[in-house]
Amino acid sequence: MSLSNLINDWSKYRKGHEEGGYHEYEHMWGMSIDLNKCIGCNACSVACYAENNLAVVGKDKFEKGQGMHWLRVERYWDEPDLGEGRVNEFQQHGASFLPMMCQQCNAATCEPVCPVAATYHTPDGLNAQVYNRCIGSRYCSNNCPFRLRYFNFWSYYEDSWPAPLHMQLNPDLSVRDKGVMEKCTFCVQRIRTVKDTARMEDRSVRDGEVQTACAQTCPTGAIVFGDMLGMFNPESGVGETKVTKMWRKHQVELGKTKQNKRTPDMRGYRVFEFLNTDPCVMYLDRVREV
Amino acid sequence: MQNNEIYKDINEDLKWAQINKDILSSMENPRKGYWISVAACLALLSLAIIAEVYQYNVGMGAANLNWPHMWDLYIATFIFWIGMSHAGTLLSAILHIMNADWRKPIYRFAEAMTTFSLLTAGLFPMIHLGRLWNMYWVLPYLTDRGIWPNFRSPLVWDAFAISTYLSSSALFLFIGMIPDLAICRDNAKGWRKKLYTALSLGWRGDDRQWRNFRRTYLIMACFLIPLAVSVHSIVSSDFAMSIMPGWSVTSFPPYFVAGALYSGCAAIITLFILLRYYFRWEEYMTIAILEKTAKLTFAIAMVWTYLNLIEFCSVWYGHSFADKEVLLAKFTGPYAPWFWLMIFCGSVVPFALAFEKWRRHLPTMMVVSILLNLGMWLERWMIVAPTLSLSYHPIAHDVMWASWVQWFIVAGSFGWFGLLFLVFVKVFPSVSMYECKEMVLHRRELAHKEISPVMANNPGGGAPASGVANKSPGVEGS
Amino acid sequence: MKKCRILGLFGNFDDAFAAIGDFRNHKVDGITVDDVTFLSPIEHPDIDDVLGPRKSHIPKVTLCGAAFGITFGFLFLASAQSNFLIQPQGGKAIVPLPSNIVLTYEMMILFSVISTVIAFLITTRLFRKRKSLYSEKITLDQVAIEFEVDEKYIESIKGVFKEHHVVEVREEVQT
Numbered sequence: 038m039s040l041s042n043l044i045n046d047w048s049k050y051r052k053g054h055e056e057g058g059y060h061e062y063e064h065m066w067g068m069s070i071d072l073n074k075c076i077g078c079n080a081c082s083v084a085c086y087a088e089n090n091l092a093v094v095g096k097d098k099f100e101k102g103q104g105m106h107w108l109r110v111e112r113y114w115d116e117p118d119l120g121e122g123r124v125n126e127f128q129q130h131g132a133s134f135l136p137m138m139c140q141q142c143n144a145a146t147c148e149p150v151c152p153v154a155a156t157y158h159t160p161d162g163l164n165a166q167v168y169n170r171c172i173g174s175r176y177c178s179n180n181c182p183f184r185l186r187y188f189n190f191w192s193y194y195e196d197s198w199p200a201p202l203h204m205q206l207n208p209d210l211s212v213r214d215k216g217v218m219e220k221c222t223f224c225v226q227r228i229r230t231v232k233d234t235a236r237m238e239d240r241s242v243r244d245g246e247v248q249t250a251c252a253q254t255c256p257t258g259a260i261v262f263g264d265m266l267g268m269f270n271p272e273s274g275v276g277e278t279k280v281t282k283m284w285r286k287h288q289v290e291l292g293k294t295k296q297n298k299r300t301p302d303m304r305g306y307r308v309f310e311f312l313n314t315d316p317c318v319m320y321l322d323r324v325r326e327v
Numbered sequence: 328m329q330n331n332e333i334y335k336d337i338n339e340d341l342k343w344a345q346i347n348k349d350i351l352s353s354m355e356n357p358r359k360g361y362w363i364s365v366a367a368c369l370a371l372l373s374l375a376i377i378a379e380v381y382q383y384n385v386g387m388g389a390a391n392l393n394w395p396h397m398w399d400l401y402i403a404t405f406i407f408w409i410g411m412s413h414a415g416t417l418l419s420a421i422l423h424i425m426n427a428d429w430r431k432p433i434y435r436f437a438e439a440m441t442t443f444s445l446l447t448a449g450l451f452p453m454i455h456l457g458r459l460w461n462m463y464w465v466l467p468y469l470t471d472r473g474i475w476p477n478f479r480s481p482l483v484w485d486a487f488a489i490s491t492y493l494s495s496s497a498l499f500l501f502i503g504m505i506p507d508l509a510i511c512r513d514n515a516k517g518w519r520k521k522l523y524t525a526l527s528l529g530w531r532g533d534d535r536q537w538r539n540f541r542r543t544y545l546i547m548a549c550f551l552i553p554l555a556v557s558v559h560s561i562v563s564s565d566f567a568m569s570i571m572p573g574w575s576v577t578s579f580p581p582y583f584v585a586g587a588l589y590s591g592c593a594a595i596i597t598l599f600i601l602l603r604y605y606f607r608w609e610e611y612m613t614i615a616i617l618e619k620t621a622k623l624t625f626a627i628a629m630v631w632t633y634l635n636l637i638e639f640c641s642v643w644y645g646h647s648f649a650d651k652e653v654l655l656a657k658f659t660g661p662y663a664p665w666f667w668l669m670i671f672c673g674s675v676v677p678f679a680l681a682f683e684k685w686r687r688h689l690p691t692m693m694v695v696s697i698l699l700n701l702g703m704w705l706e707r708w709m710i711v712a713p714t715l716s717l718s719y720h721p722i723a724h725d726v727m728w729a730s731w732v733q734w735f736i737v738a739g740s741f742g743w744f745g746l747l748f749l750v751f752v753k754v755f756p757s758v759s760m761y762e763c764k765e766m767v768l769h770r771r772e773l774a775h776k777e778i779s780p781v782m783a784n785n786p787g788g789g790a791p792a793s794g795v796a797n798k799s800p801g802v803e804g805s
Numbered sequence: 806m807k808k809c810r811i812l813g814l815f816g817n818f819d820d821a822f823a824a825i826g827d828f829r830n831h832k833v834d835g836i837t838v839d840d841v842t843f844l845s846p847i848e849h850p851d852i853d854d855v856l857g858p859r860k861s862h863i864p865k866v867t868l869c870g871a872a873f874g875i876t877f878g879f880l881f882l883a884s885a886q887s888n889f890l891i892q893p894q895g896g897k898a899i900v901p902l903p904s905n906i907v908l909t910y911e912m913m914i915l916f917s918v919i920s921t922v923i924a925f926l927i928t929t930r931l932f933r934k935r936k937s938l939y940s941e942k943i944t945l946d947q948v949a950i951e952f953e954v955d956e957k958y959i960e961s962i963k964g965v966f967k968e969h970h971v972v973e974v975r976e977e978v979q980t
Contacts (some may be wrong), residue, residue: 040880041885043900050887054896070794078542088572102393102725111722137722144896146570152482153464154474158894170474173387174463175484179715180569184395188457190388216457217384240665309719315896343846467885475885477892479904487908491915498922505931506846506944513941528931532943533951534856536929537848542863543925554914555941561907611875764946765847779817782946783972 052175054144054292054315064242064275065162065291066223067317068252069283069305070136073324074259075110080240081251081260082108085138087205088224088250091213092193103190104122107221108138108251110148133323136260138221138251139164139185140308144293149185156216162266162317163223173216182309183316186220189213222261224249265291267315284314289319328615334687336429336614337763339608339770342781346767350758351514353606357753360605364554367746371635375739376733379454387457391730395723396715400733401455403707404740407590408448409562410583410703412496414591415441416555419499422547428769429619432611435507436602436748437595438500439757443459443740445493445748447740452485454736481564488561492554499547505530506540522754559584566710572649572712573657578641581745582634589631589673590703592624594712596696598748601690612686621680624699626676635674639801657713661726666709672702807978809959811949812938813966814973818845821948823854824969829857833961836954844949863924870920873912879905928934936979947972 043050052059066190083109085167086090114131132306141164148156148164155170156177178186192215200205206212209226213219224247231247244263252260263280269291284290287305288298294313296305355710392399415437422430453459465486476483508750512523530536557618567579571785591695599620603612642654659667676698685691711787751757768778815821821843829838838857844851855861883900886892890899926932934968943949957975966974 039888040884043880043884045758046887047900050899051902052903053898054894058896059890059899060894060895098388099423100392102396103388104394131697146895149477149895149897150481150569151477152431153461154468154889154892157893159893170460170464173459174452174455175457176391176480176482176565176569178394178397178558179571182570182719184718184720186398187394188392189386191386206741216459220456278451304340312719314570347945348969431891440877473888475889475892477888478908479895479897479901484907484911486905487911491911491918495914495918497917502922502925510846510944513944515812528926530931531939532844532846533847534843534848534852534859536931537845537852538859539861539863539928541848541924542861543921546863546867546921550917552913557907557910557914561911564907759891760849768847768849777817777819779819782818783816783942788868 046266047251059157060160062162062266062270062273063160064228065266065268065270065317066228066247066265067140067162067263067280067284067319068223068249069261069280069319070322071259071261071321072133072135073304073321074257075134075255076257077112077132077134079110080254080256081136082106082110084250085221088207089222090206090210090220092197094193094197098191099283104195105187105189105219107185107187107219108136111135111137123292127148135320136251137185137308138318139223140318143315143317144313146180146182146312147313150176150180152176161183161225161228162224163225163228164220166218166222166226168219168222171217175217175218177218178309182312182314186218189215189217189219191215194298209290236287241274242251244276283321284319288320291315328389333611334771336613336615336619337432337588337766338610338613339767339774339776340765340781341396341763343513343767344783346611346760346763347510347611349608350756350760350763351511353608353757354511354519354753354755357664361749361753365746365749368742368749371742372739372746374735375742378735382732382736383452383459387455389730389732391727391733393725393727395725396712396727398455398715399713399736400708400725400729401451403704403711404563404737405448405451405455405497405711406583406707406738407704408444408451408744409559409586409738410590410699410707411560412444412448412492412591412596413555413584413587414595414617415439416551417422417588417591418595419503420428422552423502423548424545428766429616431766432758432764433593433595433599433616435500435504435622435750435759436598436757437591438496438503439748439751439755440591440594440598441775442493442498443502443744443751445489446494447744449489449493449744450740452482458701478504481561481568484561484564488554488558492558495547495551495554500697501526502540502547502633503544503759504755506532507756507759510760511756516638519754554585558588566602571714571718572647573717576638576641578634578638582631582638585631585634586628586703589624589627590700592620592627592700593696593703596620596624596692597700599642600693600696602752604689606752608758611763618683618686621686624696625677625680628673628680628699630675635670649717653714653717656717657709660713662709662713662716665705667703669709669802672698673706674793676702677787807956808953809956810938810951810953811959811962812844812940812949812960812979813942814942814947814949814975815969816972818849818948819955820969820971821950822851822952824965824971825855825958827968834956836952836958836962840952840954842951842953844868844943844951846944846946846948862928863921866924867917867921871917874913874916875909878909881912885927892971899907911958938975940975942972942973965974 089107091107094104109138113133115133145164148158152174153172155167157165159165178188178247213309215324228247231242235242249262254264261280261283264275265281266278268281268284287303289296289305291321292315294310305319306322307316307319339738416429418437419434453462456462465483467475505527508523508527512527515523562580563583566574570576599612601615642650676695679685679695717724767781771778825841828836828841882905886900963974
């Protein structure tokens with residue numbers, strides 16, 4: 038507890054999100070998901086299960102709502118007339134898919150409400166969840182407007198991976214026990230590996246070097262992942278990445294609740310932007326030929 | 328036409344020696360009814376222990392919690408118990424500052440009720456945690472890792488506020504009881520005498536002690552009132568500081584405080600009738616005092632009803648689609664029966680308190696007070712559950728009902744509270760003897776009567792040490 | 806010059822107050838109303854008029870406790886937050902004033918209450934060994950006047966007591 042620490046840096050510690058915050062960001066990992074390309078195959082969801090040691094909870098528990106799908110593909114039927122009243126799986130007939138994972142909000146509502154500081158914002162622009170600090174109060178999940186946080190209601194590891202299935206577990210991250218909250222981390226274990234390699238080789242991380250499991254698996258290339266720091270901090274040394282180009286192309290900016298777009302071609306939007314949580318995931322709206 | 332003689336707050340001819348005798352008799356060896364109540368409370372408590380042990384071992388899924396229903400009856404019951412604690416403060420502290428001396432016979436058990444409901448409420452933040460063995464991490468203590476709890480979180484504010492309130496209430500109860508414990512000490516034998524001698528801290532009753540006592544009591548009362556308001560405002564911040572529709576309501580702090588006073592006053596009426604019946608304290612827990620408490624409850628009920636309606640109005644004025652949906656779901660959705668039961672119990676039933684005939688009829692008051700508390704418990708549940716079943720995102724629309732684990736634990740909390748209260752009434756005086764004497768003094772002054780007849784008079788004989796026949800002035804008979 | 810203690814029990818307030826009135830009027834030379842200690846089962850509302858104004862120092866201690874609570878509370882919280890820099894952001898500052906104000910308020914009340922209680926225990930001299938002159942009737946329904954004075958005043962005091970219908974007199978000589 039250092040009083041001098043407080044007195045010296047008082048003004049720095051009083052800065053909030055609107056004034057740039059306290060962190061000096063090293064990266065700003067973000068995503069762009071093109072809903073035109075998404076066919077709802079759920080390969081991304083399965084890849085996430087495999088990569089992050091997610092437990093398959095079984096039909097009963099899933100029906101009760103205790104599933105652990107960090108990346109969920111939501112299905113909406115927004116134009117029922119197209120399907121002539123029939124519920125229809127096909128996109129041309131009104132079905133649309135929305136893959137949602139933790140939006141890594143810059144002004145996350147889940148962060149300030151955790152009583153033990155188990156969730157915080159990293160200098161990478163990620164919303165981190167510290168499993169061993171979590172005491173399971175579940176306030177963060179209640180406060181997430183996107184409902185993207187999942188809780189370990191049971192000790193799933195006890196029967197989710199009977200031998201020899203336990204051999205498939207990813208050794209780069211833990212298997213969570215009951216009572217702990219978890220959510221999408223943008224495959225932070227892959228990010229760490231790439232960053233460590235880059236540091237050892239004394240270079241910066243290249244665009245495309247980090248691939249999240251979902252982006253890697255998507256057959257249509259709907260998910261684009263990358264570092265967006267160059268978009269709002271030109272001196273950061275992070276250049277133009279594919280994801281930055283997507284964001285710029287569709288005129289979606291961080292730190293705004295309402296985007297001004299020049300033309301209607303710009304399909305980019307963020308979910309629940311008006312809530313001012315400043316998500317790092319941009320969706321490109323579907324265009325349907327009618 | 329009522330005979331107004333019957334409905335006095337206290338009989339001003341009550342002798343002080345009689346007061347001592349009546350209240351001390353409550354601490355004698357218990358009768359059969361007491362042991363039956365203790366057994367019932369222990370049974371409820373054992374249900375809770377079974378359920379909690381099961382839940383501790385297998386995880387929160389046993390409580391039927393799911394995504395998105397992360398909170399349910401535990402949080403609702405937690406807020407219910409914190410709320411119930413407020414009426415003790417209202418009675419002891421607020422009415423003391425307002426010099427409403429009708430509170431004097433009843434505030435002791437109300438203050439005890441405050442302390443015990445806080446002890447009960449304090450269990451729930453532990454029970455609802457997924458990893459409750461780590462719950463001490465919310466407390467700010469120095470670690471070698473330099474990790475602190477997150478002071479921004481309303482749950483940490485809860486930890487601070489509730490521990491402050493519990494310690495302050497317990498101290499307030501104890502300090503206020505010191506003169507009474509001196510009375511118990513002077514009349515006790517055996518282990519009780521040792522206990523009271525230790526607890527009364529050597530109280531002699533001299534003017535220096537009384538003067539400082541009066542000051543201390545008043546200062547603590549003055550601090551306890553803003554503390555009580557802030558505690559329940561902080562507890563309401565668990566919801567008000569969140570972003571969820573139906574929770575992010577600015578009027579939650581006063582709404583919760585009003586609801587707290589409401590449920591506490593109803594609980595006071597329940598305990599009032601039980602204690603009056605069990606210990607035959609008709610002289611102290613008079614119908615007049617019950618009436619005043621009932622009128623106070625009615626006033627608070629109307630405040631609560633107004634704040635409830637205002638919350639609905641503000642949703643109507645705003646254009647937030649999610650808030651409107653949550654409100655309509657409360658009226659017509661799957662929780663609707665419970666919601667309308669809450670409205671009935673909370674806003675319609677209190678009108679029974681507006682009629683003198685029913686206010687004075689004890690069985691009616693017993694039923695009414697229990698219904699009022701049921702309404703308040705339902706209110707807390709209706710705040711937690713409908714919002715979680717809807718929220719902003721359409722995929723998270725899910726209705727969930729609590730499992731037996733949650734119900735057992737909720738029932739057990741009532742057993743725990745009952746147990747604490749039953750132990751209290753047999754070990755400590757649940758009516759404040761010295762304050763009743765003060766009340767008699769004051770009422771006699773108002774009725775222009777001398778104080779001496781109710782004190783020790785020794786009219787005529789008695790062979791006092793001075794050898795002079797004693798005749799106190801102004802005595803007209805005994 | 807031995808110190809003596811004397812306790813006179815009275816059956817009601819009027820007799821006792823009349824006796825105190827006599828002492829106030831210097832009926833016994835050398836004894837003033839400031840030597841009187843008055844014991845009672847409750848505090849009579851007119852006691853300050855009878856005994857004269859006597860001070861209580863508790864409010865000062867409460868004020869100190871409150872001031873301490875505010876400063877210590879805020880500095881503790883803000884220092885802890887300044888040292889725990891990865892603490893959750895949520896877009897909020899490291900030392901957020903709204904949260905800190907709430908917690909500082911609670912700490913202020915906590916320290917005020919605790920300091921008041923400690924001051925109470927000290928000023929009422931509660932923890933000291935109880936003086937032996939005491940009667941159980943005081944907690945029942947009698948009041949008492951107590952003196953701790955030189956031996957030579959004892960007889961005159963007793964005389965005043967008897968004039969006002971004292972019920973019982975107890976004496977103790979300190980050795």
